[in-house]
Amino acid sequence: MAVPWLSRVRPGKIGLFFVSLFLFIQAIVLMKEGAHTLAPLVRGGFAAADLSSCLGFGWISAYVIMGGSPVAATALTFFDAGVVDELGTFAAITGSRLGASFVVLFIGFIYVLRGRNRATNLSMGLLSLTVTGTTYLAGFFVGIGLLRTGVLDRMQLRGAIAAHAFFDSVFSPLAERLTGFLPSWMLFPIGLGIIVVSFNLFDRCLPQMALKESQMGRMSRLVYRPWVMFILGGAITLISMSVSISLSILVPLGNRGFVRRENVIPYIMGANITTFVDTLLVAVLLENVRASAIVLAEIISIAVVSLVVLVIFYRRYQRVTLGFVGWVTSNNRNLTLFMIGILVAPVLLVVL
């Protein structure tokens, strides 16, 4: 007797997932080795970096790479190599997520330049950026406070640490072989390249059609409770590991590519928390407890801020945020001002 869900399983996608995971871990091992060699060379450049510079650096880097996860992974490997301190790393990771949330907006902006409607093509990107910006900037101060108390340093992911011997035996030989004919610092850019490729491959593993056929396909029609969408956004991003990917999943879910305004903000809030799962995995692979503490501080601080908004003043927040998005898309002058603002802001953070 045929099992219905079994027919939907795509062996190719499962294979691709394991290939992506292999490349991801290999990339971290290479970046870790390379960063330790690079550390004495770049330490001087980061020595004087304050929190705002690190925030701006992570932000700009995410613009350049068009993604936050590789930048967050880089920040953690630099931290592991002693190039940048705990709070600076935290700031750089926060910046990387702010920059990453620009990706959806950027794609929409290209459509607008081709003559498509402003509001239709930019609303989701703007909403994502606005929700991320407000929650992360508030979470930034919560996270800094949390790290200064040192409470998270005592938390260790023991199960994962036990697997390090296995990872070393599988992934270290390539790094050793490469250092045979390449300078050690070259391992870092090679690892960075591989991690970007691995994230792109992860994106292709998602079973979008299966989601469309599921109950979630009704999401465009019904208005769900905010906490339902919060959990859903978190769960989908836990699988996709990228906010932009989990947002893009919403497009095919509705027949016309529409989604209820009411459902979007809590979805983005949930997604912004679990998007750190890959960064947490990087911290675990680095075998650095303080690196894990930094990522946990990100997760906890964003979760606290999001829950405070959802429980205490969600309706007002929703109204103001959607009002702001409406203002930006209402005319070209407002849109230009906004685009200049978000491009200049990280530069100012680095320069000033």
Added chain:
Amino acid sequence: MHVLIATSGPPYSDVRLGAEVARCADRPPMVLTVIGDEGERPQASAILAHACELLSPQVQGVQTRIRVGHPAEEIVREAEEGGYDLAIVADKRDRGWVTRFFLGSTAQRVVEYAPCPVIVAKGEISPIRRILLCDSGADSSVLVSHIAQLVDLIGGEIDVTVLHVMSQMSAGPGVVGKQLRASTEELVQQDSPEGELLLRDIHMLDDLNVHPRPKVRHGLVVEEVLAEARSQDYDLIVIGAHRGEGWHRILLDDLARQIIQKTGRPVFVAK
């Protein structure tokens, strides 16, 4: 139609609205008040006597009843046992904010648990001449049949507006979203789901000799319903009840509750 009017006294907005609705009903209404203990019976009797006075110019043969217990529970019990077709209750801030936050007001709980449609009397009560019917598309036939009953009951010229709020936005770049900005006429012409919904409502109401005006607004559902209610000074808002079964109850947002909470007008909750 058998109407239950649940009142707790001044300002008697529930009784005033009850007079509007029950004056043409084929059965006299029941006026109920709930007391916490037997010691409150004299005050309850005075409340009921005044309610009868207010109703008497328009309604004859009013029945009264006093129940002892928790207001929301007793109103729902009366609605269940009496087999009423409609319950009318006022939305009063009669309890502490902690109770309201966790359980909701008495009116909200009656709306949630009563077996029949409920009108929540709020704000200034005036003769019902303008009705705003908010249709999400979930239970159109239920809403329309209630409107027809109401119009039949109230009589005279009644202006009905059928409102559908499109709260959708584009889920991402590249989506063709002309319908996200379309007017009522455009949505109908394009055979969009929203246009079809409005046409279906119009045809159903036309068959019942009610000639409504269709309207579409774009924005958050609750905000737009409230804005429309304010802009045209409607006498009654008609909405569908929150879905009450299974996972839907847990997963879906209770928009009816939010509208009742925020509007300053009477709300008819169809179920």
